[in-house]
Amino acid sequence: GENVEQHPSTLSVQEGDSAVIKCTYSDSASNYFPWYKQELGKGPQLIIDIRSNVGEKKDQRIAVTLNKTAKHFSLHITETQPEDSAVYFCAAGDSNYKLTFGKGTLLTVNP
Amino acid sequence: NAGVMQNPRHLVRRRGQEARLRCSPMKGHSHVYWYRQLPEEGLKFMVYLQKENIIDESGMPKERFSAEFPKEGPSILRIQQVVRGDSAAYFCASSPRTSGGKETQYFGPGTRLLVL
Numbered sequence: 001g002e003n004v005e006q007h008p009s010t011l012s013v014q015e016g017d018s019a020v021i022k023c024t025y026s027d028s029a030s031n032y033f034p035w036y037k038q039e040l041g042k043g044p045q046l047i048i049d050i051r052s053n054v055g056e057k058k059d060q061r062i063a064v065t066l067n068k069t070a071k072h073f074s075l076h077i078t079e080t081q082p083e084d085s086a087v088y089f090c091a092a093g094d095s096n097y098k099l100t101f102g103k104g105t106l107l108t109v110n111p
Numbered sequence: 112n113a114g115v116m117q118n119p120r121h122l123v124r125r126r127g128q129e130a131r132l133r134c135s136p137m138k139g140h141s142h143v144y145w146y147r148q149l150p151e152e153g154l155k156f157m158v159y160l161q162k163e164n165i166i167d168e169s170g171m172p173k174e175r176f177s178a179e180f181p182k183e184g185p186s187i188l189r190i191q192q193v194v195r196g197d198s199a200a201y202f203c204a205s206s207p208r209t210s211g212g213k214e215t216q217y218f219g220p221g222t223r224l225l226v227l
Binding site: 042 | 115142144146151155156166167216218220
């Protein structure tokens with residue numbers, strides 16, 4: 001089955017700096033890669049996703065890049081703000097429905 | 112638009128009791144997924160259901176766990192004879208009817224189950 005590795009497990013940045021979280025996956029059949037943000041005590045909230053027919057997608061301060069050859073994808077957050085502090089999860093899915101999640105990255109943005 | 116609803120938000124059970132977790136998908140969504148999250152872990156797929164059908168339960172433990180999504184009413188995840196190892200956060204997600212390919216899954220707030 002699919003295996004998703006996520007790094008780093010914790011990330012601390014200063015407000016205004018950029019944050020990058022990286023994930024690798026094992027199954028070449030995976031073609032859908034969402035990123036979720038989870039705040040304490042809440043459910044995961046989709047922040048951006050990318051499908052395998054594109055290499056990059058951007059939404060305001062958030063961008064995701066995908067390298068299918070290397071089987072890795074990354075989340076980039078620019079101009080970080082304290083409210084960006086949360087746990088971020090990457091996931092990989094195939095053409096069906098099953099998502100395999102990474103173990104998460106705790107992002108702390110220091111004012 | 113109401114999002115995915117889950118209740119209860121917190122549930123405490125003693126070992127051997129039954130736990131029933133409910134999930135109401137977003138309006139217009141006919142696909143429901145259940146995931147389990149252990150402390151400091153990612154979410155693990157448990158089961159995928161459509162109305163009155165279990166499509167994939169490959170992530171469900173073989174015993175004590177069952178799920179349903181009836182024609183009317185919420186989806187139910189049922190855990191019989193709970194043990195301490197069942198303590199976790201259980202999340203439900205829903206997606207709209209698809210015409211092919213994956214659709215985005217939207218998650219509810221979760222039910223935190225604590226087994227004493």
